[in-house]
Amino acid sequence: MSSTAALYLLSTLGGYLVTSFLLLKYPTLLHQRKKQRFLGKHISHRGGAGENLENTMAAFQHAVTIGTDMLELDCHITKDEQVVVSHDENLKRSTGVNVNISDLKYCELPPYLGKLDVTFQRACQCEGEDNRIPLLKDIFEAFPNTPINIDIKVNNNVLIRKVSELVKQYGREHITVWGNASYEIVEKCYKEQRRQKQRTKISNITIKSITGALIKNSDIPIFFSLQRVLLILGLFFTGLLPFVPIREQFFEIPMPSIILKLKEPRTMSRSQKFLIWLSDILLMRKALFDHLTARGIQVYVWVLNEEQEYKRAFDLGATGVMTDYPTKLKDFLHNFSP
Incomplete structure (x- = not known):
């Protein structure tokens, strides 16, 4: 390679790196910042599965009462097409009955057990008296002004x-x-939203022709799939992320290091521990979090149940934390100074 070609290559690479770094720090130079409809700092996972039975009205009510910013919950569909709030499709773990939600009508669903393991807190259980599997519409009606994260x-x-x-x-x-x-x-x-938008557009044309009014359609924000999270990481480490448009509004990721506390260390191989450590190093990046939040994308880290985990996430620039212990997170945020 001639010295001229080498100089050209180096200058091109240097220009790319400088531009990438500049846009990583100041992404609004290229991208319009997404409008944030609300901010979720305190997020109650399954309503707060460490303080009440998961995904129950009692859990959601408790979380809202103490001031959570957002409820996180899970949805399934019954045989009679009712949308219910439950993490598992098969109810063996949560009710003791080995049956799938989709095989039963809503009125046939068994109640939750009175005591359930807290998934992200090893050797911990939670008890509760409210053991009814609620409908999604029950949550919407009970908490009309509370943001909800639906899985x-x-x-x-x-x-x-x-x-x-x-x-x-x-x-x-x-x-x-x-x-x-x-x-x-x-x-x-996304496809369903496009259909809804098209139906709304047709309705708007009809309504406007009759009344002169126009109904504004609004999309439901969507969080990143795992495949898209991996793509974002690849773009970040190659310096391409600042140049790429992003459609999602919420970046929800686990803190890989929490896996180490959920398993017995002696049961894990050295390679498993290394993969968890490496995943944690790659995913928990302040520069990545800062770039996404600068573009108006909220970054949520799950599921954290200890004060040191809360602190690490917020120190890294996370917008919000999902927890099974909403009271503990509330107390932490009361004293936390970023």
Whole structure:
């Protein structure tokens, strides 16, 4: 390679690196900042599964009473097409009955057990008297002004359509987030929103022709699928992220290091521990979090249940934290100074 070609290559690479670094720090030079409809700092995972039975009205009520910014919950569809709030499709773990939600009508669903393990807190259980599996519409009616994060747990077209219709029916597009780790489910959420938008557009034309009024359609914000999270990481470490437009509004990721506290160390191989350590190093990046938040994308880290975990997430620039212990997180935030 000639010295001229080498100089040209180095100058091009240098220009790329400088531009990438500049746009990483100041992304609004290239991208319009997304408008944030609300900010979720305190997020109650399954309503606060460490203080009340998960995904119950009692859990959601408790979290809202202490001032949570957002409720996180999971949805499934029953045989009679009712959208219910439950983490598991099979109810063996949560009710003791080995049956799938989709095989039963809502009135046939068994109640939750009186005591359940806290998934993200090893060797901990939570007890509660409210053991009814609620409907999603129950949550919408009880907490009309509280932002809700909905995890669409199964790849079911009816479930996705029903959730979308409920959100629209209760006028919650501006305070609802939905999606799943599955790329396919997220794409179906986008597709359903396009259908809803088209139906709304047709309705608007009809209404405007009659009354002169126009109804504004609003999309439901969507969080990143796992595939898209991995893509964002690849773009970040190659310096390409500042140049790429992003459609999602919420970046929800686990803190990999918490896996170490959920398993017995002696049961984990050296390679497993290394992979967890490496994942944690790659994913928990302040520069990444700062770039996304500068673009108006909220960064949520889950599921954290200890003060040192809360502190680490917020020190790294996370917008919010999902926890099973809403009271503990509330007390931490009261004393925390970023």
